[in-house]
Amino acid sequence: MIRENLRKLGESLVIRVVPGIVNLYTLFYLGHVLQPNDYGIFSTVIATVSFISTMVFGVATYSIMPVSAKMKVCGLEREYISSVLAVLSGLSVLVAVGAIITESFLSGSVVAISIIATFGLHTALQEILRSQIRLWAYGWSAIGQALTYQALVMFLVSGDAKVQAALVAFSVSYFVGAIISFWFVGPLDLRRPRLSYLGRSLVTGHAYVLSNLAENGLFVGLRYIVMILGSHDQLGVFSFCVDLAQRSVGFLMNAASFVFVPRAFSHAAVGGIREFKRGLLTGASVAAVLAAVSAAGIVLLFFSGYGGKWLDNSFDPLSFTILSAAVLINRTKKVVIDPFALRSYSTLKLTYAYAIGASVSGLISAVGLALSLRYSAEVAFLTGYLLAAACSFVLLKSAILDDGRGEMTKAPKGRSEGAS
DSSP states (O other): OOHHHHHHHHHHHHHHHHHHHHHHHHHOOOHSOHHHHHHHHHHHHHHHHHHOOOOOOOHTTHHHHHHHHHHHHTTTTHHHHHHHHHHHHHHHHHHHHHHHHHHSTTHHHHHHHHHHHHHHHHHHHHHHHHHOHHHHHHHHHHHHHHHHHHHHHHHHOSOOOOOHHHHHHHHHHHHHHHHHHHHOOOOOOOOOHHHHHHHHHHHHHHHHHHHHHHHHHHHHHHHHHHHHHHHHHHHHHHHHHHHHHHHHHHHHHHHHHHHHHHHHHHHTTTOHHHHHHOOOOOOOHHHHHHHEEEEEHHHHHHTTTTTTTTSSSSHHHHHHHHHHHHHHHHHHHHTTTTHHHHHHOTHHHHHHHHHHHHHHHHHHHHHHHHTOOOOHHHHHHHHHHHHHHHHHHHHHHHHOOOOTTTTOOOOOTTTHHHOE
């Protein structure tokens, strides 16, 4: 069993290691060519529009994994995915219209707003492939996006408009990735969304979106606190180190999530709750060890002197270490604890946990920066995620201990309609 789980994780790593390395190289390149203040602005814009994208596309995106598993058991997966794609297409058109209107009185905003649609659409389409456990399709889409982003960054990011050029590269690359993902999803008969199929998406997705907004509120809010109470250079260092932690530590945890979470939900959909729990714990344990080794390797690379060219402008080893620990805790929570919230329709509890973490984190950061305490934002970030993980476990303890028999095998509304 352990050998099989390692094989699955290895397959995921192979598929994702290429886009992971490409994105890591692009991040190093941007950190090298952009001064800390420019990188801070670029990264904060990306974080902000990603936050907005979650509000727009999140309900459909974050319900795909659990709802698709149930629909598959009932033979309604194709109809469900078709309805989701119809909703995503409509949202993308609305965002595009909004971008055109906004550009007419706020010049330069169209690029940032376009990221809302391209990033949101790509993320949702990737989630569909992930729910179907189509590893290689997911991988090729991610590779296409990563290579496009790297090529455009190296070609466009020069001169005086580096930040704007980097934003254009980001948006276009996710548009390319969305097209590739849509091609792999395959031809579907897009139809008017059926509320009977999307009912559970609304129940599961809206609460999970709230938790993601609370999480991103912590992630984005700290950046604005640093911007207001600190300096732009501080913002650049914090942003680069947290982005690097996401790309290295977070990448390995995502690889585990990509393989083990969909398989776990597949087991749970037919009543295999023990396999559900075992799969989540195994995946998180293996990935956490690899992620810790990855973070240590980057720090050693810096002190060895070999990373001087790429870890020069915006890298701080202690800042990176603290932020990596925070990312590791949060991503482990997402693999081990969050799936129980999804399957028990208790995702609102994740919102409460993140809200508590974000409130305490913001207070620590504001006080620390006001007192000019170094690394106060990093410590606040770590504290926020620690509190969120602890509160999530306490709030979901009953769901984690519950055997859940019968819950995942209940047919969703609309079963009889689809079967007739």
